Amino acid sequence: MPFKYAEQIKELQLTNCPPAFWRPVNRDAFRYVFEDIEHPHNFIPPLAIRPKRINSPGFHTDYAKCCGFALSFFNTLQNAQTHYAKLQKNIPNIGKSIGTHIATGAIGKADGVASEENQQTGHFDLHEYEHSDLKPKFSILIKIS
Amino acid sequence: MNTQTQLHKIRFDSSFFERLTKVADLIYFDGPLLSLFRDSDDKKYLYYWCDVEQTYNRWIIVPVRQLIIEKYFNKDITLHEIIVVAIKNEWAYLVDLDDNLQYQNISQIDLNEITHSYLPDDDSFYDFQPIFYEEPKIPIWGSLANISDISTHQFLERVYSKALQENCVDDIWLFERQLQRGAIRSAAALDWHIILQNIRALDSVAKVLWDAYEELIFPKKVQNPDAGIYLLIGNPQEEFNSFFIGKDFTDRTIFVREFKRGFLRFLSLAQRSCPS
Numbered sequence: 001m002p003f004k005y006a007e008q009i010k011e012l013q014l015t016n017c018p019p020a021f022w023r024p025v026n027r028d029a030f031r032y033v034f035e036d037i038e039h040p041h042n043f044i045p046p047l048a049i050r051p052k053r054i055n056s057p058g059f060h061t062d063y064a065k066c067c068g069f070a071l072s073f074f075n076t077l078q079n080a081q082t083h084y085a086k087l088q089k090n091i092p093n094i095g096k097s098i099g100t101h102i103a104t105g106a107i108g109k110a111d112g113v114a115s116e117e118n119q120q121t122g123h124f125d126l127h128e129y130e131h132s133d134l135k136p137k138f139s140i141l142i143k144i145s
Numbered sequence: 146m147n148t149q150t151q152l153h154k155i156r157f158d159s160s161f162f163e164r165l166t167k168v169a170d171l172i173y174f175d176g177p178l179l180s181l182f183r184d185s186d187d188k189k190y191l192y193y194w195c196d197v198e199q200t201y202n203r204w205i206i207v208p209v210r211q212l213i214i215e216k217y218f219n220k221d222i223t224l225h226e227i228i229v230v231a232i233k234n235e236w237a238y239l240v241d242l243d244d245n246l247q248y249q250n251i252s253q254i255d256l257n258e259i260t261h262s263y264l265p266d267d268d269s270f271y272d273f274q275p276i277f278y279e280e281p282k283i284p285i286w287g288s289l290a291n292i293s294d295i296s297t298h299q300f301l302e303r304v305y306s307k308a309l310q311e312n313c314v315d316d317i318w319l320f321e322r323q324l325q326r327g328a329i330r331s332a333a334a335l336d337w338h339i340i341l342q343n344i345r346a347l348d349s350v351a352k353v354l355w356d357a358y359e360e361l362i363f364p365k366k367v368q369n370p371d372a373g374i375y376l377l378i379g380n381p382q383e384e385f386n387s388f389f390i391g392k393d394f395t396d397r398t399i400f401v402r403e404f405k406r407g408f409l410r411f412l413s414l415a416q417r418s419c420p421s
Contacts, residue, residue, distance in 0.1 A: 046175040052244045058177035072175055090269045091178050092262040093196050
């Protein structure tokens, strides 16, 4: 099944993107979003929001570029809250960049392929398939900022 | 406490940004939030993301000594302290980076005027996983297993001579563990390690290890079938992968292939998920 950002990935000549060991999953997931669930950035990966960031040092490896076309999630509400608190303590304005609320929803195998979870943070990423539409599946759970 | 004496003000001449090389992202979520750069003189700089508007991201840039970075990693100093000290000493700058990655509005920061939300909390001790961009030095730990009449030193000499033949002697550093008098020797102790200097030498190193095993250890297996070489690799995340030549592996081609595959997969373990 084609990926949502396959054209950009092809143009950038990113090989093994998404990595072959990422797998379709059925699972609940938690994501940082802005208060209005219709906010245009809520379910768009960073390099799709600002494509020119591809040239910045933060995305200078192929792996980072590939991750830039994936959506970030956490495996539990607690892990999402804990990580946000850590970020906010260091970067008080973080909400202006990644959102101020946590939304939850169910990701299905037809939505894309997911990375393994980070064992320490519970963070994982999803490369969406072309026809995936996560917004209707997610609802705002709590305010965190 | 002034922890950054002897630093100099940044001179934002036209080549300043061009001379910078990314060393690591220290805080990252959907992009870098705190990054460490170095210039061509190996002076270090922190880029600290503090705000975003429609067309630009705003960063605080401060010069920082290596010692301070180490203290920050060790939780002896907070990010708040690093930035505030830099501001007090007039070393900190606000820089807007626009969508075209052009630096705009470079200004020195005044502590009395800075927006409170631009500063980390007082207890902003480091609690993240850094992402380093310079090639790591990779240790391969090893031990002779179930061998009594060949010393580690003899074995490493053989490895060295094989490395000369394979033309990879500059790509590996060999270290023999020296036990102190009175030290307790455990059967599981690892007696030596190799620091692989270049990932491209991985194939050669696997062959060298096998050939040294085949010449020195394999003939002993007639009398002692359990003889072999135990290898262990580990990464900064303290994840490990082991290989037992002579037990798990009895064929050179298979060992070289599996060692390389296991090693590279092991290195990619840090990339099982995107940085967070």
